[in-house]
Amino acid sequence: MNIKNTLQSFSTMTHSARQEFMLEKGDWLLQEMLTHIGTPDAELRDKLIYRTFIDLLSDDLLSTEQLQHLFDSATGNDFLYLNIGEEMTDSVFTRSFSALLVASLLAKDAELHILNDDCLQIFFQKIGRFLLLEKDTRGHVQDKGWAHSIAHGADLAATTIRHPKFDLQHAPLILHALKLVTWKDTVFVNDEEERLVNIIEALLARDYSEEALIEFVEQVFDKFEMHLVTQGYNEAFFSGRTCTLNLMKTLYIALKMNNLAPKLQNTIYGHVAKWLKLGA
Template identity: 45%
Template sequence: MKDTLEKILHMNQLEREQYMSTNGDQLLEQMTKIIGYPEDELRDKLNYRLFIELLSTNVLTNEQMAHLTIKLSGKDYLYSSIGKTEDDSVFTRSFSALWLAALLYADAQLRFLTEEQSTEILEVATPYLMKELDVRGFLGDKGWALAIGNGSELATAIVSHPSFKLHLTSKLLEGVKASFWKGSVYINDEEESFAKLIGLLISKNVAEEVLIEWVEQVFDKLEFYLVTNGYTPQYFSARTNTLHFMKQFYFLLKFTRRMPELMGAVSIFIGKWSQQ
C-alpha cells in the first residue's frame, strides 16, 4: 500500500485525475481501511497527506466525498472502540475525526451532502468530544494520536457548517467541560483549540448568558469535586486544564471585544482559582 500511495503522491494533476477516474473507489476503500494504522509514515505522512491532496485539488467526486463523510461518522470509524484509552483504536477515531473535519469544511463550500445528510452527520458527530477518553499525544513510532485535539477540530468544523443548529451548542460545551476531567494535563495546545471553538460559537450568536452559565458550571464542578474528594491528582489535572483554557478564552474575548460580561466573569473566576 505504501508503494501505491507514494506513486499517486508523485503523479501530476492530470495523471492523478486519470488514475482516480478508473481506480478511485477502490483506492478510497483501501485508504479508509488503513486510516488508523498504528504507524506514522503510512497513516499520516502518506495516507492522510494523499487524502488532503485529493480533496484540495478537487479530484474526488461529490459521490465519493459524500460516501466518505457518511462512512467515517459511523461506529466503525469515529466511534470505533470509543471509551478505550490504551490501545491503537485511538488512531482510527482520531484520524476519522481529522478526515471528517476536512470533509465538512469542503461540504460547507461544495454542498455534496444533502441537507438531510449533513444535519444527521452533525448530530451524530457532535458528542464525539464528550465520549473520547484517550488523551495521549505523541506515541513514538506510532506517531501522534491527539484524539482530543482532532475532536476539537471536528467540533469547530461542525459549528462552521451551514447546517449547524444552535441546539447542538449544549452538547459541544459539555464536551469541552468533560475534556478538562479526563485525567491528564494537556500539553499539545488543546486549550487553544477549545478557545477557538467557543469563539466560533460566539460568532454564531450563542447568547452571552448561556456562556456565562457554562463558565459558572465549569467552576462549580471543580468546587464540588474539591469539597467531596479533596486534593486528588484528578482535581489538580482538571484545575490546571480549566485555568489554562480560561486564560486563553479571556484573551480571546479581550482581543475580539465581544461579550464584556462574560469576560468579566471569566476574569473573576481566574483570579479566585489562581489563589487555590
C-alpha cells in the same frame, strides 16, 4: 497494489494524471485509505493517507458519491467511534484521523453543499459525544506519531459549528462535552487548549448568545465546587483544576486579543482570579 507505494507514486503525479487515476481506480484507492486510516505507521497514516485526502479535496478530484461515501463511513462506529472509551490502544489513531477527515469533508461541503442533509443532521445531533467519550488523551506516541485525539476532536467540533447547516440548538451538547473534557485525569501538554478554544470562537462567529457562554463558564467553575464536596482534594481534582484553568486562561487571552465578548471576558477573569487567589 500496495497502498503505501501507490500513495507515494500518487504524490508525484501531475493533476491530469491524478484525474485519470481517480477515474480508473479511485474507489479502490479511497477504500484502501479508509481501511488503513488508523494504521500505527505514522508515515502511511499522516504523511500519505491524510495528506492525500486533503489533496483530493483541494483539487476537486472526488465525485459527489465518493464524498458521501467517505462521510458516511468516517462518521460511523467503525471509524470516528471505533472502540471509543479505550485508553492506550491503537484504536485512537482510527478515531483521531477519522475526526480530521470528517472535519475536512465538512469544510469542503460548506463550499459545495452536496452532502445529504439527513446524514448531516444525524451527525450534528451527536457530535458532542466524541469529546465527551474520548478517553485517550495522548499527544505524540513514541514510534507511532501523533494520536492527539482531543485536539482533532476539537478541530472537528469547531468545523462542525462553522458549517452553514449546523443548527445552534445542538451547541449545548458540544459545550457539555467541553465542560468535562478537562476532567480526564490528565493535564494537556500539547496545546490542546488552543484547539479547544476554537470551539468557543466558532460559536461567537455564529452569533451564539454571550449569556449562554457565560452560563457555560459558570458551570465549568461549579464543577470545582462539586468535586470538592463529593471527592475532596484528590489527585483528580488537581489535574482537573490545572487543566480547566489552563483552558480558561487561554480562552480569556483569545477573547481579549480579538476584542470579543467583553462580559464573557469579565466572567472568566473573575473566576480565574479567585482560583489562583490573585490579589488575595
